[in-house]
Amino acid sequence: MTxxxxxxxxxxxxxxxxxxHWAGHGWADAAEGMAAVTSLMRAQAIVLARxxxxxxxxxxxxxxxxxxxxxxxxxxxxxxxxxxxxxLQVHPASVTNAVDRLEATGLVERTPHPTDRRxxxxxxxxxxxxxxxKATEALNAEVFxxxxxxxxxxxxxxxxxATMRRGAGDF
Amino acid sequence: MTxxxxxxxxxxxxxxxxxxHWAGHGWADAAEGMAAVTSLMRAQAIVLARxxxxxxxxxxxxxxxxxxxxxxxxxxxxxxxxxxxxxLQVHPASVTNAVDRLEATGLVERTPHPTDRRxxxxxxxxxxxxxxxKATEALNAEVFxxxxxxxxxxxxxxxxxATMRRGAGDF
DNA sequence: CTCAAATACTTGGATACCCAACTATTGAAG
DNA sequence: CTTCAATAGTTGGGTATCCAAGTATTTGAG
Numbered sequence: 001m002t003x004x005x006x007x008x009x010x011x012x013x014x015x016x017x018x019x020x021h022w023a024g025h026g027w028a029d030a031a032e033g034m035a036a037v038t039s040l041m042r043a044q045a046i047v048l049a050r051x052x053x054x055x056x057x058x059x060x061x062x063x064x065x066x067x068x069x070x071x072x073x074x075x076x077x078x079x080x081x082x083x084x085x086x087x088l089q090v091h092p093a094s095v096t097n098a099v100d101r102l103e104a105t106g107l108v109e110r111t112p113h114p115t116d117r118r119x120x121x122x123x124x125x126x127x128x129x130x131x132x133x134k135a136t137e138a139l140n141a142e143v144f145x146x147x148x149x150x151x152x153x154x155x156x157x158x159x160x161x162a163t164m165r166r167g168a169g170d171f
Numbered sequence: 172m173t174x175x176x177x178x179x180x181x182x183x184x185x186x187x188x189x190x191x192h193w194a195g196h197g198w199a200d201a202a203e204g205m206a207a208v209t210s211l212m213r214a215q216a217i218v219l220a221r222x223x224x225x226x227x228x229x230x231x232x233x234x235x236x237x238x239x240x241x242x243x244x245x246x247x248x249x250x251x252x253x254x255x256x257x258x259l260q261v262h263p264a265s266v267t268n269a270v271d272r273l274e275a276t277g278l279v280e281r282t283p284h285p286t287d288r289r290x291x292x293x294x295x296x297x298x299x300x301x302x303x304x305k306a307t308e309a310l311n312a313e314v315f316x317x318x319x320x321x322x323x324x325x326x327x328x329x330x331x332x333a334t335m336r337r338g339a340g341d342f
Numbered sequence: 343c344t345c346a347a348a349t350a351c352t353t354g355g356a357t358a359c360c361c362a363a364c365t366a367t368t369g370a371a372g
Numbered sequence: 373c374t375t376c377a378a379t380a381g382t383t384g385g386g387t388a389t390c391c392a393a394g395t396a397t398t399t400g401a402g
Contacts, residue, residue, distance in 0.1 A: 144202075290397095
């Protein structure tokens with residue numbers, strides 16, 4: 001899932017380094033895309049590590065935090081597992097797993113769908129609602145409010161990634 | 172590790188949606204950072220899925236592909252496991268795991284370090300070298316050459332992410 | 343020189359995620 | 373209506389990643 005303890009910085013940008021190698025191997029036309037993909041992976045790992053470090057003391061992982069927030073923002077605090085998977089872009093089996101654990105710690109409850117007996121709803125418990133709020137306040141203070149980038153760059157990043165996601169059929 | 176089969180697009184941008192909720196809960200000051208983090212996670216998942224889909228038929232995962240490429244670009248095609256972990260930003264245990272599997276499929280060999288007996292080197296085999304090249308050509312053609320973004324945006328993305336990574340101590 | 347601290351790697355335990363396969367329901371075609 | 377395809381969830385199997393702890397070796401302090 002995450003983290004990385006906190007290694008020492010490299011003396012050079014590994015993405016730049018890889019780009020040079022790509023060019024040297026006659027792959028120059030793909031070098032820029034490779035750089036984008038590699039940057040994305042590394043940046044995601046770094047951010048995920050920061051997020052998980054904040055959530056760990058609260059007994060949460062990012063995956064479970066996302067489920068909690070989705071429920072918190074849903075009208076009645078409950079959703080079919082299938083909707084959760086769609087929204088979070090994860091496999092149904094991953095939802096089963098996350099809800100299992102949230103249920104085991106009393107943050108969520110499974111309840112039957114009123115009309116469709118195939119469907120199971122995940123419903124926030126009061127403890128789940130409270131923890132979701134507390135976790136968000138911690139994340140806001142320690143990560144989201146300090147993205148490690150100037151505000152302009154943050155907006156640019158969000159916009160470019162939105163373009164990419166739209167093109168990939170995320171929404 | 173990855174993928175997602177290929178769900179139907181959502182009828183709205185979930186990141187935008189979350190931003191509205193953040194504002195509505197009095198967390199407006201952290202909304203932009205939240206959007207950046209969430210976008211990054213989703214975009215990474217999408218790209219990783221594309222990459223893994225290309226590598227799967229070759230019997231590789233992205234983690235192992237990265238190890239192979241690192242070795243390919245190193246002078247003699249061999250590196251201490253510790254260097255691999257530093258470069259790829261992963262825990263030593265993850266390197267052990269990846270090298271175990273690469274070794275089991277004959278793509279890499281463990282050899283003792285000539286002077287430091289604590290250290291183990293991972294060395295590319297001819298098969299490993301060949302597969303690394305073939306996998307790169309597949310990735311170049313199917314992913315890196317079509318990042319799903321205009322060239323300008325790709326460059327912007329790489330630059331912004333480099334700024335973020337530098338600030339986070341990636342290099 | 344000796345011994346404690348640092349470094350390198352592995353192992354065991356845990357979480358997350360995917361896929362394939364399977365059960366249960368619902369829905370739609372005939 | 374009956375039947376078969378589609379939908380919802382779960383289970384079992386596999387990979388990746390992390391952390392904590394343990395072994396081996398090297399390095400540095402005194």
